[in-house]
Amino acid sequence: MADILDIQGLSKRYGAVQALDQLTIKVPEGSIYGLLGPNGSGKTTTLGIVLDVINASAGTYQWFGQPTSKSTKRRIGALLETPNFYPYLTGEENLRITADVKRVDHARIPGVLQTVGLAHRRGDKFKGYSLGMKQRLAIGAALLGDPEVLVLDEPTNGLDPEGIAEVRQLIISIAAQGKTIILASHLLDEVEKVCTHMAVLRSGKLKAQGPVSSIMAAHDLVFISGGAPLDTLLQIARTLPFVTEARPVNQQLQLTLRPETDSSELNRAFFSQGIALGQLVVRKKSLESQFLEIIKADSV
Numbered sequence: 616m617a618d619i620l621d622i623q624g625l626s627k628r629y630g631a632v633q634a635l636d637q638l639t640i641k642v643p644e645g646s647i648y649g650l651l652g653p654n655g656s657g658k659t660t661t662l663g664i665v666l667d668v669i670n671a672s673a674g675t676y677q678w679f680g681q682p683t684s685k686s687t688k689r690r691i692g693a694l695l696e697t698p699n700f701y702p703y704l705t706g707e708e709n710l711r712i713t714a715d716v717k718r719v720d721h722a723r724i725p726g727v728l729q730t731v732g733l734a735h736r737r738g739d740k741f742k743g744y745s746l747g748m749k750q751r752l753a754i755g756a757a758l759l760g761d762p763e764v765l766v767l768d769e770p771t772n773g774l775d776p777e778g779i780a781e782v783r784q785l786i787i788s789i790a791a792q793g794k795t796i797i798l799a800s801h802l803l804d805e806v807e808k809v810c811t812h813m814a815v816l817r818s819g820k821l822k823a824q825g826p827v828s829s830i831m832a833a834h835d836l837v838f839i840s841g842g843a844p845l846d847t848l849l850q851i852a853r854t855l856p857f858v859t860e861a862r863p864v865n866q867q868l869q870l871t872l873r874p875e876t877d878s879s880e881l882n883r884a885f886f887s888q889g890i891a892l893g894q895l896v897v898r899k900k901s902l903e904s905q906f907l908e909i910i911k912a913d914s915v
């Protein structure tokens with residue numbers, strides 16, 4: 616898979632604030648890439664830099680394997696702030712105005728309205744739209760130029776639960792049409808539900824990145840006990856190449872395994888040393904606790 620966006624060592628300083636610190640990430644083509652981090656972690660700054668509205672202090676980025684230019688910009692649609700639509704005009708009329716500003720043919724409008732699920736409401740005034748419909752129209756405006764990539768900053772902020780569900784579904788369906796989507800969010804739940812890949816930021820630093828499933832899978836815990844004294848189990852566990860962490864907890868041994876390790880390998884490894892484990896329990900950590908650990912960790 617080619618990389619749509621390649622960010623290398625991006626840094627941004629605002630006076631005393633290091634908003635971004637040597638960020639390096641690659642966004643694969645066709646992914647829904649989530650930039651996840653608490654408020655102030657540098658997500659908007661990152662999007663602003665790669666959209667060429669904020670200057671970086673250091674580092675580089677390339678879109679489609681090229682430095683940014685008019686032609687790369689035409690291939691990117693972005694929604695950083697809610698656009699100012701006219702309340703007394705219809706959804707369709709508002710898109711016509713946006714199309715004129717962007718010098719896009721009006722012939723694109725019916726298809727865009729269809730994509731964002733507003734074709735049947737195209738003649739209704741914007742002010743009568745629900746919050747979710749307003750945001751879908753905004754996403755439609757970003758799609759007018761038929762971009763290959765859609766960049767969204769906190770796309771569900773301020774929406775009601777229904778609007779959140781509509782917008783998340785829309786993002787997934789746009790990606791299904793072959794577009795790459797990059798979105799910033801402070802909601803772990805959102806990234807987990809919508810994204811295929813993620814980068815976790817804290818205080819401008821990258822804490823983890825990769826496919827959402829492998830980041831989440833990397834943090835399951837295994838508890839073992841029995842068959843031998845805890846000390847012996849600990850000694851053996853520390854020699855196993857697929858065990859990344861081992862420590863005694865409440866008369867059991869708590870282990871963290873390398874991603875994609877099957878816990879049955881543990882049974883086999885101990886058995887080969889003459890120990891039949893009395894108990895082996897895999898506990899999935901809650902996503903919240905994984906996220907908190909990732910953003911707490913000094914490095915991942």
Ligand SMILES: Nc1ncnc2c1ncn2[C@@H]1O[C@H](COP(=O)(O)OP(=O)(O)OP(=O)(O)O)[C@@H](O)[C@H]1O
Nearest residue numbers: 629632634652653654655656657658659660661801
């Ligand atoms: N124009 C600016 N001047 C000074 N400091 C800024 C400016 N823009 C952002 N910052 C600071 O840079 C850091 C990163 O901000 P940024 O907006 O990129 O984070 P974020 O993850 O998008 O958070 P949020 O969701 O709250 O916008 C924060 O400490 C913020 O206060």
